[in-house]
Amino acid sequence: MTQISSARMGQVTEEIKRISEVEGTLPEKIRDGVASGRVVILKNEGRSLRRYTALGEGLLTKVNVNLGASTDHYNVEDEMRKVEVANRYGADAVMDLTDGGDIDLVRRQVLERADMPVGTVPIYQVYYEMVARKKYVIDFSEDDLFNVIRKHLKDGVDFITVHTGITLDLARKLSERRRVAGVVSRGGTIMAAWSLHNQKENPLFSEFDYLLEIAKEFDVTLSLGDALRPGGIADAHDEFQVAELINNARLAKRANESGVQVMIEGPGHMPLDQIEMDVKLEKELTGGKPYYVLGILPTDIAAGYDHIAGAIGGAVAASAGADMLCYLTPAEHLSLPTPDQVKEGLIAFKIAAHVGDLVKLGEKVRSVDREMSEARSSLNWMKMFSLTFDRERAIQIYSQYKDRPLGSCTMCGDLCVYLVLPRVTEKLRGRDKT
Template sequence: MGTQIQQAREGSITEEMKIISKVEGVEPEKIRDRVAKGKVVIFKNINRDNISRYTAIGEGLTTKVNVNIGASTDHYILEEEMKKVEIANTFGADTIMDLTDGGNIDLMRREVLKKAIMPVGTVPIYQVYYEMVAKRKYVIDFTEDDFFNVIERHFKDGVDFVTVHTGITLELAKRIGKVKRLAGVVSRGGTILAAWEIYNEKENPLYSNFDYLLEIAREYDVVLSLGDALRPGGTGDAHDELQVGELMINARLAKKSLEQGVQVMIEGPGHMPLDQIDMDVKLEKELTGGIPYYVLGILPTDIAAGYDHIAGAIGGAVASASGADMLCYLTPAEHLSLPNPDQVKEGLIAFKIAAHIGDMVKLGNKIREEDNKMSIARGSLDWKSMFSYTFDKDRAKEIYRQYKGFEAGSCTMCGDLCVYLVLPRALRAKERNVKKT
């Protein structure tokens, strides 16, 4: 049958393309042609049969939001992570990533795949590391076979996309200690691979065996997300030689993926001042020829701990407007803790708002029509419609009713001085007076 790319290049419009066409309001032929060129990717492992929220990212499509969940070595409660999946299902996450790095990782991933209604991604290097720890070994002891066996296990289970840190070569890993960085290397996967490469004096197995990675990804039609192992972890490190060097390597590898019929996207860029975000997105698009860009955050300040979901949403809105294709959310717990379910909800809604704001610029009138409907509803004090247009209807309704027991008339901010009451009353009074005379 072939991958989505292979079928598109043969002129076929797959069932997934037809679904995406309806969801996005874009002609199926355009979806097919963009998939064929690698400018759109569709997340769908051939082994997944329970997706009901189909997701594609790329040129001409709405900006998507990814939710990270997953237990850690310090806190592993399966039921709590399932609650997070339920929140992601309910509040419109477009993809979900299971970042579990401790405990029964296989069980967690398989349960997430069962419960999630959208595409699921993972970062296999986390499991490679944990399995070494469980065997009383250190990260430097895993073999290339260990790594690829875990990757294929994820593929067989039905994972739709994976983060693979292909661009952190041995040469770049050796440069880490020579490049002055404020925050160092903040990617867990990047740190693991850098340690392995430097200790063993061997090339990154994802880079040296990239053809084999493409072979197994093509077999399951898994989207490769070329990870940003050397992303800046502080705004002062943005666009240094490590970040840009890795991006250039990943751009070359992404083009090779397309040549081999494998769907691919690129990750970036972490922490970055607001005035550099537009340039960063355009740089990725220029280097890759339009391959989808999956951005983490972006965090335009380093001092918003406890509110990083707000800071990240600001950066995410700018990235979306500039052409980024998917935002990885942040929660209020970023840099502080594993997020709880309520914090997952806060982060998801903040980034759904950011994506929408960006799409108002990127896609224009098609998206702005939603805001126009809200404006009309507000002008007529149509609360039922207003609540239906919000990202969290129950929260909006709860706030509206915190000082008022019914849903009609004005809100309690202005009460009888509501602008939508005062002027109409005056006009009606004027009209009555005119009729009397």
């Protein structure tokens, strides 16, 4: 029995109980969200988790960390260090995007070491296996694709990205009309090329019911990929992005009807003033299905600082109702990230998620900001350090010109606002007593 079918029968599963504790939300509310498809629980029924994650209506905005080796740089130890960073700094999910070398090895080690749900993009492995066999890279069969999907889920993967919404018709139109940034989704490019080469419909679309059978067997969440997401702000909300979203909205409804959890992936690059509308469009078309956004990047020219640009867009998306942000690192568009760059990206997006939740969830999350304000006004440095996203970094910066957490910081020194006025009011109180 899947989470959706259990919820529709009124049952509060163990997973729902665990999530209600994390979220500070009544388990019945989460159960009703799962039953309606507005909440998803990222968990393969065959995997034990140390940290549970759900996303959707009324829940905290989550952050996903992408990691994984590539054909240009395959180092398993590096990827395991990234998993450790994700564990330590509170990632809500990780996606293993390994697309070269021993893909099975990396995935299984990530599954073993990650505290939280793990996602993958199975089409990457299908593609690489064709390369390894020295075959034409898009000369795989429908069975090749579904067999790899089943292998990932059997290993314990909790959610998978599947590029279901890019049809043969859309692939043909793409080949006839130019986009500024083209197709930037690797999985989307593979599926479009496969359809055009074989003159056949995308099997993830044409055989969606079979995909649902596999997903239902392991009770995993399908993340309907945005193969046609805008890769430049000039392409935002063009006919291809919107057409794919409509396709995925229809498929998501079918998934929920069959008892399979589903979320929708979104852009991509998009001007800041279109982000709120984009989130509302997804929610309206899908009936409130969870929205998993990549970025969102509100500018194309922040290379080296895309984690900052993406966090700006991510905060706006979260405040408008997006449910999970896929982080970006300083290496985006430039390189495979290092473990340190993974940390930078994760913390930037944890901040973005919280900033969005201050608007989306209001008083539910504002207490921690009040605690920080009270700690600052009383110069309680240890409390301040404990409330930050990166305690070690805060202490390091505080200590660069001062070795003890007492009094003011070195920015204001003796002119600290929390010292000057209290001194005067203290003298006035003493004078009044005499």
